[in-house]
Amino acid sequence: MDFECIIYEKDQGIATIKLNRPKVLNAMNKQLWLDFQTALDDVKNDPQIKALIVTGEGRAFSTGADLKESKNRSLEDYRDYLEELQAASRQIIRFEKPTIAAINGYALGSGYELALACDIRIAAEDAQIGSPEAKVTSSVTGGAMRLVQDLIGPGKAKELLFTGDYIDGREAERIGLVNKAVPSEQLMTSVREMAEKIAANSAFSIKMIKKGLLMARGEVSMEALMEYEVEACLACVSTKERQDSLQTFEERKRKE
Secondary structure, X not given: OOOOOEEEEEEOOEEEEEEOOHHHOXXXXXXXXXXXXXXXXXXXXXXXXXXXXXXXXXXXXXXXXXXXXXXXXXXXXXXXXXXXXXXXXHHHHOOOOOEEEEEOEEEEHHHHHHHHHOOEEEEEOOOEEEOOHHHOOOOOOOOHHHHHHHXXXXXXXXXXXXXXXXXXXXXXXXXXOOOEEEOHHHHHHHHHHHHHHHHOOOHHHHHHHHHHHHHHOOHHHHHHHHHHHHHHHHHHHOOHHHHHHHHHHHHHHHHO
C-alpha cells in the first residue's frame, strides 16, 4: 500500500505506522489523518497482525497540527480537518488490537494526543512532550481532556495544559504519562520487544479485555467530550488572538 504521509509496514505479526512528513517534523495535515485511518483499517482486518506500533520518521513523533496549513483555513475547512482528526482518534482509542506509541523526539499538540490515545507509551528519555495549544489560541482534541487526566490526575493535567510546558521522557515516566523512558538509541528495540510479548498472547483475550476497559471508563460520555472538543477548538481558532498567535509563531520560527 502506498501512502503520501505515512510509512506502513508489517512484519511477523506486528504492524508499524510511521508518520512521514519529516521536513515539517511530522506536522499533521488532513491527508496524514486519512492515510492513518486507511492503515488502521488494514491492521484491523488482517488476522495475522496482533499489535500496532505508532511512531514518527526522523527527529519527531509529531509536532502536532501543521500551523502553516491551518492559518488560512475557513471555519468549514477547519471543522472538516478536526472531524477527520477526531475520527482517527476515536478509531485508535477504540481499536481492538493493542497499540504502542514509540515517542521519538517531539510529541506536541495533536501528536502528543495521538500518543495518549494509544494503549501503551514508551518514550525516548530526551523526547519533548507537551500541549502548546494555549500558547497559540487553540484547544486540545483527540479525547485528551479525559485521557491525560486518567493518566496523571486532574491537578497535573491542568498544570501542563494551562502552562503549555514541555516535559522530557524521564519526567513523563516519573509522573505516569508514559509507561517507560529509555535511551533514544534503544527506543525501537524496547518497543518491538513489548509488541512481541503482547503479540505472543491471545488476540481474542486482549480484544475482550480492551473492550471491557473502555466500558469501565465510560465510553458514552467520551462522545459528548469529543463533540465539545471540536466546538472548543473552533471557538479558539475563530478569534483575532489566534491570528496574532500564528503571526508571532511565524516570526519566532524565522528568527530560529
